[in-house]
Amino acid sequence: MSIIVITILALCAIGVTSAIILYFVAQKFKVYEDPRIDEVEEALPAANxxxxxxxxxxxxxxxxxxxxxxxxxxxxxxxxPVMAHVGAILGHEVKAAEPTVAVVRCNGTCENRPKTNSYDGAASCSIAASLYGGETGCQFGCLGLGECVDACNFDAMYMDEETGLPVIDEDKCVSCGACVKACPNDIIELRKKGPKSRRIFVSCVNKDKGAVAKKACSVACIGCGKCVKECPFDAITLENNLAYIDYNKCRLCRKCVVVCPTHAIHELNFPPRKEKPVAADTKTVKPVVSPKAQTEAKTNDSKEETSDNK
Known part of the structure; x- marks a missing residue:
């Protein structure tokens, strides 16, 4: 045999032996993966x-x-619908969850919250929040640089040039929570959509005392507690000078909206309130009598007195 043939046979033997060893090692340390994982992944929307x-x-x-x-x-x-499909694959009965939507809890528009300085830096809310408290006297509100809009992958948010605040398109919002994570001041919250998309929430996150908060923003929550006393369902709590409405307890009665002195509580998608007619006070209002009728009445009274004397 030539050296070349021996070399080829030796290499083949080494290859076959290595392959057999690797096969048994792979079987020994094999990690089992449930095939249902692939089925469930295919059922998901792949939004990641x-x-x-x-x-x-x-x-x-x-x-x-x-x-x-x-x-x-x-x-x-x-x-x-997707969770129901997943439940069918896994053999579970899935309870229907109430849909949620992102809500911007800040009403510090340019009109309500005047600027006290000007920011000239990177157009990033995270960077601006780490450097200072913002362009207004409120260090808790929206910074207006649109980082939440950039984080949204579903084109469900945009910045309103007039107000300087982000606006959420309810029809496009999928409640993924990306905007919530992106906001450094935590002014965006996922709340239940509610029946007919009706919601009530405190549109403020300012934790300063009443006078300071009111000076910074005309529609800030001043922590007066009137809404807490008015709520018949114990859905409102007051902590750190700030009221908060628990959407799980709120029954959308709107009594808190009326008593808020700064209009910090917002009601969305409700029909306009009906104005109550003012009832006339019959005890204080006297009928209007013409001068001629008054003269005739006096004449009749004098005649009756004369007849009585006779």
Whole structure:
């Protein structure tokens, strides 16, 4: 045999032996993956937004397959239909979750919250928040640089040039929570849409005392507590000079909206209030009598007195 043939045979033997060893090693340390993970991932919308709390749809699918109960899981993009499909794949009955929507809890418009200085730096809310309190006297409100808009992957937000505040398109918002995470001042919150998209919330996050907050913004919550006393359902709490409405307890009676002295409580998508007619006070209002009628009445009274004397 030539040296070349021996070399080829030796290499083939080494290759076959290595392949056999690798096969048994792979079988020994094989990690089993439930095939349902792929099915669940295909059922998800593949948005990879992270709104579910997991790193992408793959991570969410793995968590769903491993869970014994998926009632507390929700895909904000797909909503109830997608979760029902996932439940059918995994053999779980899924309770319909009430839809939520992002809400901007700041009404510090250019008119309500005048500027006291000018920011000349990077157009980033995170950078601006780390450097100073903002261009107004309120250090808690919206910085107006649109970082939340940039974070939205569904074109559901835009900056209003007139007010300087972000606006949320309810029809496009999937409640993924990306804008909530992006806001350094935590003024954006996910709240229940409510029946007919009606919601009541305190549109302020200012924790300063009443006089300071009112000076910085004319529509700030001053922590007076009137709304807390007025609410018949204990849905409003007052902490750190700021009122907060629990959407799980709120029954949308709107009594708190009327008593708020600074109009910091907002009501969305409600019909206009009916004005109550003013009832006339019959005790104080006297009928108008013409001078001629008064003269005739006096004449009749004098005649009656004369007849009585006779």
């Amino acid at each position: 937004c992270g709104g579910c709390g997991y790193p992408g749809c793959r991570g969410f699918a793995e968590a769903l397959v491993k869970a014994d109960n998926i009632d507390n899981f929700l895909c904000p993009v797909g909503g109830a």
